[in-house]
Amino acid sequence: IWNLQKKKQWYQRRVRLDHIEIGLKDVPDIKMLTYLMVLRLIHINPNAIILKLESILEPLRDTFQSKLKDICPIGQEVEKAQELKRSAMRTVVALSKIPDAEKHPTFIDFMKKIRANKETDLLLEQELQANQGSYDDMVFSMEH
Numbered sequence: 001i002w003n004l005q006k007k008k009q010w011y012q013r014r015v016r017l018d019h020i021e022i023g024l025k026d027v028p029d030i031k032m033l034t035y036l037m038v039l040r041l042i043h044i045n046p047n048a049i050i051l052k053l054e055s056i057l058e059p060l061r062d063t064f065q066s067k068l069k070d071i072c073p074i075g076q077e078v079e080k081a082q083e084l085k086r087s088a089m090r091t092v093v094a095l096s097k098i099p100d101a102e103k104h105p106t107f108i109d110f111m112k113k114i115r116a117n118k119e120t121d122l123l124l125e126q127e128l129q130a131n132q133g134s135y136d137d138m139v140f141s142m143e144h
Helices: 002-024 028-044 046-051 053-065 075-096 099-103 105-116 118-130 135-141
Strands: none
Touching (some): 002 028, 028 053, 046 053, 046 099, 053 075, 053 105, 075 099, 075 105, 075 118, 105 118
């Protein structure tokens, strides 16, 4: 029975992470919700996130490489597109706090590209300064 419970837990985590991958490739509103889910999962099960890191980084890379008009083509939604990029960067900052992430070759390459681009480097610096130490507070407050 214990082995069956372990298999069920593994399957539930696997399904949840598969849904995360799908959400990261969806429309901007779903992406933003999925980024929040990733932030939460980083604290719950960072090892599972590391196992799926490449599939998480790919849509993050796409978000940063896309132009604002490609994300939200309507002029009034530019602010929404900017918030999507900020939300993606908060996710990147949280990923960088996972101890094994800094050793992951794909993550190292991803961060080099973030730093090499003036826009994303500035966004990274803003997120690091604005949210220094508050990610734990944010994630744990979601539990209540």
